[in-house]
Amino acid sequence: MLDPGIREALFLYLDYNYGKHRTFEEVPINTSRADIYAVTDRGLIGFEIKSDNDSYTRLSSQVKNYDLYFDWNYVVVGKKHRKGVEKHVPDYWGIFCVYETENGTEVELIRPHGINPKFKLKKQMELLWKRELSHILALNFMPRYPQKSKVFIRNKLLEKVPEGFLKKQIYEELFERDYTLL
Numbered sequence: 001m002l003d004p005g006i007r008e009a010l011f012l013y014l015d016y017n018y019g020k021h022r023t024f025e026e027v028p029i030n031t032s033r034a035d036i037y038a039v040t041d042r043g044l045i046g047f048e049i050k051s052d053n054d055s056y057t058r059l060s061s062q063v064k065n066y067d068l069y070f071d072w073n074y075v076v077v078g079k080k081h082r083k084g085v086e087k088h089v090p091d092y093w094g095i096f097c098v099y100e101t102e103n104g105t106e107v108e109l110i111r112p113h114g115i116n117p118k119f120k121l122k123k124q125m126e127l128l129w130k131r132e133l134s135h136i137l138a139l140n141f142m143p144r145y146p147q148k149s150k151v152f153i154r155n156k157l158l159e160k161v162p163e164g165f166l167k168k169q170i171y172e173e174l175f176e177r178d179y180t181l182l
Helices: 003-017 059-069 121-125 130-139 150-160 163-176
Strands: 021-029 032-040 044-050 072-078 094-101 104-111
Touching (some): 003 021, 003 032, 003 072, 003 094, 021 059, 021 163, 044 059, 059 072, 059 121, 121 150, 121 163, 130 163
Parallel strands (some): 072 094
Antiparallel strands (some): 094 104
16 A cells, blocks of 8 residues: 555545544654644544555654654554554554455554653644634633744743643644635
8 A cells, every 4th residue: 555545545534433533634743744643622643654665764753753742643554564563663552554455445453542651732732823822822811922932822821721721722723723814
């Protein structure tokens, strides 16, 4: 399986199995690029794709970056990597395998995700635009800080808003993101 086929199958799988969610593709996260991440009402899920043509060369650095941003992570592989991939990702990463059968494309859950112990809410907030951060300030009855940087605003929110509330507000902002405002 090549990347486009894996993506298509994964999107169909998410639509069928994950209820309300929104996906984003090719998003910069530190020194990597998240192939796909999904926003759900419970958190952010990262998906790193390794097609049958890919190697594991960058996977260790990708794992470190995904771990900072997402509540849960999966590696999604073609059949070629099915047997060896678990040696390349932590035990708390989930594994999907996507492959062709006579009946079409299959998405097989090899291992469910565990809780990511390395997640950083501050990093997750980097996914938000300044307009979205300003909306979260307003939701929490805080000053707008129009002349301040995104870093300043993120730090203020982390300082003043309980983590549980802030996480839900981040997820809602990402659900509602409007690209027509660019």
